[in-house]
Amino acid sequence: xxxxxxxxWNVRFNEQQYVDLHRSLSSELPFGRRxxxxxxxxxxxxxxxxxxxxxxxxVFGRFMSRxxxxxxxxxxxxxxxxxxxxxxxxNEQGLTVKSRGRKIFVRWSGIGTWQQKNGWLSVGLPxxxxxxxxxxxxxxxxxxxxxxxxCRTHGKKKRR
Amino acid sequence: xxDGRFKFSAEINLTEQQFVxxxxxxxxxxxxxYITATAIVALLMxxxxxxxxxxxxxxxxxxxxxxxxxKLLNCQExxxxxxxxxxxxxxxxxxxxxxxxxxxxxxxxVLWSKPTVWQEIHGWLKISPAGFPACWFPxxxxxxxxxxxxxxxxCREFGVKFDSDEANRSDSGKQFRTIYTTYGxxxxxxxxxxxxxxxxDNR
Numbered sequence: 001x002x003x004x005x006x007x008x009w010n011v012r013f014n015e016q017q018y019v020d021l022h023r024s025l026s027s028e029l030p031f032g033r034r035x036x037x038x039x040x041x042x043x044x045x046x047x048x049x050x051x052x053x054x055x056x057x058x059v060f061g062r063f064m065s066r067x068x069x070x071x072x073x074x075x076x077x078x079x080x081x082x083x084x085x086x087x088x089x090x091n092e093q094g095l096t097v098k099s100r101g102r103k104i105f106v107r108w109s110g111i112g113t114w115q116q117k118n119g120w121l122s123v124g125l126p127x128x129x130x131x132x133x134x135x136x137x138x139x140x141x142x143x144x145x146x147x148x149x150x151c152r153t154h155g156k157k158k159r160r
Numbered sequence: 161x162x163d164g165r166f167k168f169s170a171e172i173n174l175t176e177q178q179f180v181x182x183x184x185x186x187x188x189x190x191x192x193x194y195i196t197a198t199a200i201v202a203l204l205m206x207x208x209x210x211x212x213x214x215x216x217x218x219x220x221x222x223x224x225x226x227x228x229x230x231k232l233l234n235c236q237e238x239x240x241x242x243x244x245x246x247x248x249x250x251x252x253x254x255x256x257x258x259x260x261x262x263x264x265x266x267x268x269x270v271l272w273s274k275p276t277v278w279q280e281i282h283g284w285l286k287i288s289p290a291g292f293p294a295c296w297f298p299x300x301x302x303x304x305x306x307x308x309x310x311x312x313x314x315c316r317e318f319g320v321k322f323d324s325d326e327a328n329r330s331d332s333g334k335q336f337r338t339i340y341t342t343y344g345x346x347x348x349x350x351x352x353x354x355x356x357x358x359x360x361d362n363r
Contacts, residue, residue, distance in 0.1 A: 110265025
């Protein structure tokens with residue numbers, strides 16, 4: 001565990017990549033399943049109102065997401081740092097997110113939840129943006145086992 | 161100091177109660193109104209079988225707000241308890257270049273950039289740069305250190321006052337959209353000049 005290692009990568013997401021990535025890491029029900037749930041709730045008069053609300057939120061969330069604060073489309077447009085080149089760095093001391101005008105370093109003991117999903121490892125840094133790594137890149141660099149071991153020791157695995 | 165350079169650091173000790181009071185976006189005066197209005201709508205919905213379930217769901221919100229506010233999702237009580245940082249008495253710094261936030265576990269810094277929101281409340285100056293935790297500074301200490309006026313110049317240059325006519329808003333999402341619309345694309349005043357304070361690139 002004490003062995004030194006270091007891995008970093010740079011990325012500049014465009015809006016579509018950013019939204020797709022955050023959607024794929026999200027634990028929300030996908031659009032199709034949410035719509036099906038809404039339709040299913042329409043069949044009973046007691047749950048019809050909930051079904052209508054569910055469908056409205058699903059449709060609005062999908063096609064008019066700019067009205068919902070905090071969704072990834074809005075984050076991309078509103079947050080200055082997301083559109084700049086970002087460097088994600090992991091080493092035996094902790095994780096670093098660096099972009100134009102902002103630098104965040106969090107020691108391993110300060111990480112939050114982490115998850116592996118759709119080929120990505122995301123590590124939450126409470127109050128800060130999550131740290132993102134492609135699992136294949138980590139494996140190729142030979143640091144995957146060390147990173148995941150530290151995530152298991154210090155973080156909380158995100159429930160699906 | 162005369163050439164516009166300044167720096168101020170303070171170890172901030174915010175209790176949960178202070179944190180909640182200072183961070184609440186809606187004015188505490190309006191809070192009872194929202195709770196009462198939600199409870200009335202929920203009660204009315206309970207009277208009809210078709211809206212009964214929604215009423216039950218809606219009733220949970222004011223009940224939690226009154227009896228167990230820390231259980232509400234993303235409420236300030238929960239944010240304080242979940243965040244390891246404020247219990248560690250962070251050292252917050254502000255200078256002519258930007259802001260920094262330091263605890264045992266975190267070293268973070270951000271250069272002055274748009275959009276930033278600032279607010280003076282109950283003797284504290286709150287500065288919230290986008291994508292960075294809100295930084296709190298005691299106004300009397302800033303004045304005593306002789307940096308208050310210079311800091312306010314920076315706040316006005318890069319930010320807008322919370323809830324001002326300039327950026328009238330009720331939630332953080334709307335707040336950032338308003339600012340972005342008003343000021344155009346975000347700009348960093350020092351471009352790629354990253355570091356100030358103790359955080360170094362060669363870590």
